[in-house]
Amino acid sequence: MHSNHRQxxxxxxxxxxxxxxxxxxxxxxxxxxxxxxxxxxxxxxxxAELLQHPTAQTLHIVDDVSYKRDMTYRAVPLATLLEGxxxxxxxxxxxxxxxxxxxxxDPLLSQTGAKAWLAIEDPAHPWPPLGAGKHSAGPFYLVWTxxxxxxxxxxQWPYALATLKRLPPVAERFPALRPDPALxxxxxxxxxxALFQKNCLACHRLNGAGDAQFGPDLNIPYNPTEYFGxxxxxxxxxxxxxxxxxxxxxxxxxxxxxxxxxxxxxLISYLQHMAKRKVTTP
Numbered sequence: 001m002h003s004n005h006r007q008x009x010x011x012x013x014x015x016x017x018x019x020x021x022x023x024x025x026x027x028x029x030x031x032x033x034x035x036x037x038x039x040x041x042x043x044x045x046x047x048a049e050l051l052q053h054p055t056a057q058t059l060h061i062v063d064d065v066s067y068k069r070d071m072t073y074r075a076v077p078l079a080t081l082l083e084g085x086x087x088x089x090x091x092x093x094x095x096x097x098x099x100x101x102x103x104x105x106d107p108l109l110s111q112t113g114a115k116a117w118l119a120i121e122d123p124a125h126p127w128p129p130l131g132a133g134k135h136s137a138g139p140f141y142l143v144w145t146x147x148x149x150x151x152x153x154x155x156q157w158p159y160a161l162a163t164l165k166r167l168p169p170v171a172e173r174f175p176a177l178r179p180d181p182a183l184x185x186x187x188x189x190x191x192x193x194a195l196f197q198k199n200c201l202a203c204h205r206l207n208g209a210g211d212a213q214f215g216p217d218l219n220i221p222y223n224p225t226e227y228f229g230x231x232x233x234x235x236x237x238x239x240x241x242x243x244x245x246x247x248x249x250x251x252x253x254x255x256x257x258x259x260x261x262x263x264x265x266x267l268i269s270y271l272q273h274m275a276k277r278k279v280t281t282p
Contacts, residue, residue: 032139037165040084047139050120055080059117065157066130066137073119073143079109090169093142096160098213101202102170107150114150119143154252155202170197174209176279192270195263199254207279223275234264
C-alpha cells in the first residue's frame, strides 16, 4: 500500500507540490537562540524564555538607530542577563551577518542615564524589515534608552544578535591594531585608537586584525587617509552617502552629537598613524 501511495504522488507533481506547501506552512515557528559566553560557562536563552522573563516589559525607543523612527519592543534590561560581569570587563556582540561590536561592560551594566536593553522579536508579531528586501532587526537587538546621556554610538546598537561573549580587551587580542607603544596614554593617537574600537571595529579590520566579517580592512592594502583628502574623509565619516551613494550601503553616518569634531580629529590621527604601521596578520 505504501508503495502504491508513493507512486501516485510521484506521478502527480502538482499534488506533490501542494502537499509540500501544506507541510511548509504547517511547520511551527522555530524560536531563535541567544548564546551568552560570559566566562563561567555558556548559557543559551530561547525566544520564549526571554519573552516570559520576569523583567520583560514593553519598551518605547525614540528615533531607533536602525529603523530611523520610533519603535516599540518587548525587552529585558541587558544587565539582568550579564551574570558575573563587572564594569571593567569587555564584551563582544556578534550578529548573524558577521557584525562584531566591541563593548565595554560598564555602560551595559549602568542603571542610570543611557541604559541597555535586549529587544526580543516575537515570532507571532514580527518586526518590520529594515528596508526593501531586507530582514528585520531580529531575532534579538541591543537597544538603548536615553542614548545621548552615554554618547552611545550607532555601532553599539547591534541587531540580528546571536552571541554575547566576554573577551580580553581589543589591544590584548590584536597587537597589530596597537599604535606605537612609545606614545603616552593620553596622546590624540591613543584616544583615536579607543574611538576606533568603539565606532569602527564592529565592521572593519585593520592590518588584518579584528573579528568583523563585514566591511573592508582599513589599512591593507591602503588606509583611507591615503586615498581620501582629509576634508573628504571627514565628510565621508559624517555622511557616507554624500560621497558614495548606493542602495545597499550599510555604513551609518556619525553625527557630531555621537562623534564630536575633536574626537573625529583623534580618530583620523589614529588612522594616519597606522598607515605607517602596516602589518599583515597571518
